[in-house]
Amino acid sequence: MSPRGVAIPDLRERLFAAAERVVARGGAAALTSRAVTDEAQCAKGVLHAHFAGLDEFVAALVLDRFSRSARGAEALADRVGRGTVADNLVDFAAALLDSLDPAVVGLAMTRPTASLHTRRALEAGEPGYAAMQESVAGYLEAEQGAGRVPGGADPHILALALVGTVHHLLMTRSPDPDFDARATCGRLVTALLGPPGRGPA
Incomplete structure (x- = not known):
């Protein structure tokens, strides 16, 4: 347990990771301020010292994971001409699909105040699905310019279909220990791009 009054490095991420472990073990109903701070081995009042309440904390967790996924989409620009287009898209999509536990997403959707916090932050410019879609479209346009995506393909529609489906x-989806995010995203990318060598229909 961290001593009272001692700064905790990377406190937000420590609390976020603790919350994800709590939800993974016990579902959404298990997520309380006390459960998070106990899991993070922090003093009981730490969460409320940094967030107005559990709803704001849940919104901040969701927004942080959205931001991480948006950075992953931006990083596609560094993969133009490297690997295969399909593998690059599957890497991004699988990471996005694994970015949040379904129970955490459920909390953010069913707790009205958490949902409001999240929506307002996105409207104010926090990176979310629109930013991811733009980055994926930019990546596909660059690969199209390099001749690795057919000229007749529409990068913006492909990006919308990929990001929108993964968002859905x-x-x-319900929590399922046997769910294979990468395999699912692989089938999705194949449906969008076509089998290797054929390109989008």
Whole structure:
């Protein structure tokens, strides 16, 4: 347990990771301020010292994971001409699909105040699905310019279909220990791009 009054390095991430472990073990109902601070081995009042309440904390967790996924989409620009287009897209999509536990997403959707915090932050410019879609489209345009995506393909529609479908899965799927995010994203990318060598229909 961290001593009272001693600064905790990377406190936000420590609390976020603790919350994800709590939810993974016990579901959404297990997520309380006390459960998070106990899991993070922090003093009981630490969460409320940095967040207005559990709803704000849940919103901050979701926004942080959205931001991480948006950075992953931006990083596709560094992979133009490297690997295969399909593998690069699957890497991004699988990371996005694994970025949040379905129970955490459920909390953010069903707790009105958490949902409001999240929506307002996105409207104010916090990176979310729109930013991811833009980055994926930019990546596909660059690969199209390099001749690795057919000229007749529409990068913006492909990006919308990929990010939108993964968004839907992230928001609606039930917790399932046997769910294979990478395999699912592989099938999705193949449906969008076509089998290797054929390109989008």
